[in-house]
Amino acid sequence: MGKKKVAYLTLGLLLLLIVSSLSLAYSRTELERRRQALMDSVKEGLIILFASPGNFGSGHFRQDNDFYYLTGSEDAGAILVMNAFTRESFLFVPQKNDREKMFEGGNSLDDPQAKEKLGLKAIYPISYFEEFLARYAARPEPVVYVRLSPGDTISEARSEVALFSARQRRNPFNALPSLDEFRVERFRKYYPGFQLKDITPYLDTLRMIKSPEEIEVLRRNGKISAEAIKRAMLTSRPGAYEYELEAAAMEVILRNGGRGPAYPPIIGSGPNTCILHYEKNSRQMKAGELVLMDFGGELEYLTMDITRTWPVSGRFTEEQKKVYRVVLEVQKACIEAFRPGVRARDVQEYVAKKMKEKGLDTMGLKGGLGHLVGLCVHDVQPAEMVLKEGMVMAIEPALYFPEKNLGIRIEDTVLITKDGCEVLTADVPKEIEEIEALLDRRKF
Numbered sequence: 001m002g003k004k005k006v007a008y009l010t011l012g013l014l015l016l017l018i019v020s021s022l023s024l025a026y027s028r029t030e031l032e033r034r035r036q037a038l039m040d041s042v043k044e045g046l047i048i049l050f051a052s053p054g055n056f057g058s059g060h061f062r063q064d065n066d067f068y069y070l071t072g073s074e075d076a077g078a079i080l081v082m083n084a085f086t087r088e089s090f091l092f093v094p095q096k097n098d099r100e101k102m103f104e105g106g107n108s109l110d111d112p113q114a115k116e117k118l119g120l121k122a123i124y125p126i127s128y129f130e131e132f133l134a135r136y137a138a139r140p141e142p143v144v145y146v147r148l149s150p151g152d153t154i155s156e157a158r159s160e161v162a163l164f165s166a167r168q169r170r171n172p173f174n175a176l177p178s179l180d181e182f183r184v185e186r187f188r189k190y191y192p193g194f195q196l197k198d199i200t201p202y203l204d205t206l207r208m209i210k211s212p213e214e215i216e217v218l219r220r221n222g223k224i225s226a227e228a229i230k231r232a233m234l235t236s237r238p239g240a241y242e243y244e245l246e247a248a249a250m251e252v253i254l255r256n257g258g259r260g261p262a263y264p265p266i267i268g269s270g271p272n273t274c275i276l277h278y279e280k281n282s283r284q285m286k287a288g289e290l291v292l293m294d295f296g297g298e299l300e301y302l303t304m305d306i307t308r309t310w311p312v313s314g315r316f317t318e319e320q321k322k323v324y325r326v327v328l329e330v331q332k333a334c335i336e337a338f339r340p341g342v343r344a345r346d347v348q349e350y351v352a353k354k355m356k357e358k359g360l361d362t363m364g365l366k367g368g369l370g371h372l373v374g375l376c377v378h379d380v381q382p383a384e385m386v387l388k389e390g391m392v393m394a395i396e397p398a399l400y401f402p403e404k405n406l407g408i409r410i411e412d413t414v415l416i417t418k419d420g421c422e423v424l425t426a427d428v429p430k431e432i433e434e435i436e437a438l439l440d441r442r443k444f
């Protein structure tokens with residue numbers, strides 16, 4: 001063997017040692033608690049969930065949300081099986097060859113401690129999965145819980161994924177089934193005796209309430225994401241391009257261990273403040289305009305959602321101030337109303353009362369609940385929402401006047417506590433005087 005070859009081989013082995021020793025963001029106790037709670041709620045049958053098949057985009061690999069929630073594992077192409085009768089969990093993992101390991105590193109099949117670390121009964125090569133299913137199929141009335149609703153992504157809720165795929169099917173040449181649909185078809189073809197049931201309502205109930213470990217990560221993310229927006233505010237100036245603000249914010253996220261944005265950053269100036277999901281971020285901003293930034297980072301698979309709107313030149317005009325005050329007072333009243341047991345109409349009633357007390361015209365803005373935040377920035381959410389301790393929710397009232405190029409949205413992510421809520425993103429200023437004071441620190 002040549003010297004070069006030996007060197008490569010040593011390097012390869014060294015890399016393998018580094019990457020195949022699994023490190024987890026969440027504790028084994030936490031992962032076991034989640035799996036046991038899910039098995040408690042279904043009571044019978046097998047639960048089968050699939051990992052993301054691999055990384056085919058230009059960004060970092062991101063595991064499937066539901067799979068990650070229950071395993072903490074970033075193995076691509078793996079399958080999790082939980083047996084609600086025996087209370088045991090198994091992972092079926094693709095076997096990698098030496099070349100794959102050299103390029104990508106190993107997976108939990110290559111880590112002798114993985115079973116222990118993940119709290120699993122066994123880790124099998126994936127080649128055993130079909131036989132495992134065939135054995136289970138031979139039992140009387142085999143119940144199998146799988147995902148009969150779409151998986152959510154980092155930024156799209158299950159319902160949004162369903163909506164987008166319906167839109168995609170409008171053109172019959174785009175009507176490709178999703179991986180989940182394909183898997184269900186395959187179960188029906190080879191295991192027609194399986195009684196397939198949807199696991200997602202059970203998973204969603206669990207994911208809705210955050211554990212102390214998750215809350216700790218969310219608090220950290222709230223601080224980092226708030227710092228990111230502050231940095232963007234300090235970068236803004238007449239003549240700056242919207243993407244310069246994105247760059248400033250992203251640097252803060254990446255420097256602090258986040259893996260990227262929780263959704264495509266929205267940075268709209270002037271007329272773009274009125275486009276709700278504007279994400280081109282390519283316009284040059286001018287003095288006298290507002291800039292609206294909706295941005296949050298991802299940290300340990302958990303997301304954050306913040307929006308701030310501020311004047312490019314550093315001072316709100318009287319007209320901008322008037323609208324800003326309304327949105328701000330509605331947002332603050334919503335936050336005051338948030339506590340366990342509260343529904344959307346309770347928040348609306350409280351907001352109406354508060355605005356009347358302050359003698360402010362609401363301009364049609366009512367307030368209410370927002371959307372839940374978690375593994376997905378539009379996290380799983382029941383139709384009839386009642387706030388509970390441990391929920392994390394983004395509250396985002398807004399007013400848009402396109403004819404005046406005037407759009408204002410103020411958004412914070414809050415944690416519902418025992419008797420109120422904690423604003424996780426409180427470090428970015430939102431009072432008019434605070435914003436103007438922060439912008440005064442800019443030099444140009």
Ligand SMILES: [Mn+2]
Nearest residue numbers: 305394396411
């Ligand atoms: Mn939001």
